[in-house]
Amino acid sequence: MDLRFDGVSVVLNGKTLVDRLSLPVGSGQVVGLVGPNGSGKSTALRCVYGALKPHVGAVRLGGTDLAELGSRRAARAIAALTQESSSEFDFTVTELVELGRFPHLTGNQALTARERELCRDAMDRLDVTHLAERGVLSLSGGERQRVLIARALVQEPAVLVLDEPTNHLDVRHQIELLSMLRTLGLTVLVVLHDLNLAAAVCDRIGVLSAGSLVRAGTPAEVLTADLVREVFGVEVTVVDHPLTGDPQLLYALTSDRRSSV
Numbered sequence: 001m002d003l004r005f006d007g008v009s010v011v012l013n014g015k016t017l018v019d020r021l022s023l024p025v026g027s028g029q030v031v032g033l034v035g036p037n038g039s040g041k042s043t044a045l046r047c048v049y050g051a052l053k054p055h056v057g058a059v060r061l062g063g064t065d066l067a068e069l070g071s072r073r074a075a076r077a078i079a080a081l082t083q084e085s086s087s088e089f090d091f092t093v094t095e096l097v098e099l100g101r102f103p104h105l106t107g108n109q110a111l112t113a114r115e116r117e118l119c120r121d122a123m124d125r126l127d128v129t130h131l132a133e134r135g136v137l138s139l140s141g142g143e144r145q146r147v148l149i150a151r152a153l154v155q156e157p158a159v160l161v162l163d164e165p166t167n168h169l170d171v172r173h174q175i176e177l178l179s180m181l182r183t184l185g186l187t188v189l190v191v192l193h194d195l196n197l198a199a200a201v202c203d204r205i206g207v208l209s210a211g212s213l214v215r216a217g218t219p220a221e222v223l224t225a226d227l228v229r230e231v232f233g234v235e236v237t238v239v240d241h242p243l244t245g246d247p248q249l250l251y252a253l254t255s256d257r258r259s260s261v
C-alpha cells in the first residue's frame with residue numbers, strides 16, 4: 001500500500017517545522033528521509049504514526065487521508081519505531097514483542113498459535129531469541145532496538161515507519177536490519193543519518209532542510225557533492241560502490257593531519 005505526504009505543513013508554537021512537504025512513498029518501496037539535525041524529519045514521521053496532525057495538507061495511505069481512516073485501522077496498517085518507542089514497564093522480551101499484535105486483538109483475546117509462531121519468527125530474525133525471558137529494561141540499547149523492531153514486524157503492517165533504526169546497533173546488526181528491510185515487501189519510510197547506508201538501502205531519498213524538501217529522487221540523483229555541501233555544509237567525494245554501484249560518500253576531517261604534512 002502506498003503512502004503519500006500531500007502538501008503537509010506542521011506549525012508548532014508559531015514555528016513552521018515542516019513546510020508543504022509532498023513526497024510519495026510507493027507501495028513496497030524503501031524511501032529514506034535525510035537532513036541535518038532539526039530539519040523536520042521526525043516531525044514529518046510523527047504525522048504518519050499519528051502523534052501529530054498536519055496543520056495543512058494530508059498524509060494519505062492508499063489514497064485515504066489518515067485523519068479519515070480512524071485510529072484503529074491506522075494502528076493496524078502502520079507500525080512505527082520512533083525516538084519515543086520504549087517501555088517504562090519491565091516486560092519480558094517475549095511479552096513486549098507479543099504486544100505488537102495488540103492492534104489486531106479485541107478484549108482479552110489470547111494470541112493464536114500462528115501469532116505466537118509469528119512472534120518467535122520475528123525474534124529469530126532480529127536475533128533476540130536468546131533474550132526471550134529477559135526484562136526489557138535490562139537490555140543494552142542495541143538489544144532493545146532489535147526487540148522493538150521485532151514488535152513492529154509482528155504487527156504485520158502495510159507500512160513500516162522507522163526513525164533512525166540503526167541507532168545503537170553495531171555494524172553487523174545495522175547491515176542485517178537494513179538488508180532485511182529490503183526483503184519485507186513492505187512500504188518503508190525510514191529516517192537515517194548515515195547517508196551511505198541510506199544510499200545502500202533506499203529506492204528513493206528525500207532531503208529535508210529547515211522543514212522543506214530540497215530534493216527527492218534515487219540515491220544517485222540526490223546524493224551529489226553539491227547537495228551535501230549545500231544542505232550539510234560538508235565537502236565529500238562521491239564514488240560508486242565497487243560491488244553495488246550505489247553512490248558512497250567519502251569524508252575527510254577538516255583537521256586531517258595528513259593534508260598538512
Ligand SMILES: Nc1ncnc2c1ncn2[C@@H]1O[C@H](COP(=O)(O)OP(=O)(O)OP(=O)(O)O)[C@@H](O)[C@H]1O
Pocket residue numbers: 012013015017035036037038039040041042043044
Ligand atoms: N513542540 C515544539 N515546539 C517548537 N519547536 C519544536 C517542537 N518540537 C520540535 N521542535 C523543533 O522542530 C525542529 C524539527 O525537529 P525534528 O525533531 O523534526 O528534527 P529532525 O530533523 O528529526 O532532527 P534530528 O536529526 O536532530 O533528530 C527542531 O528545531 C526542533 O527543536
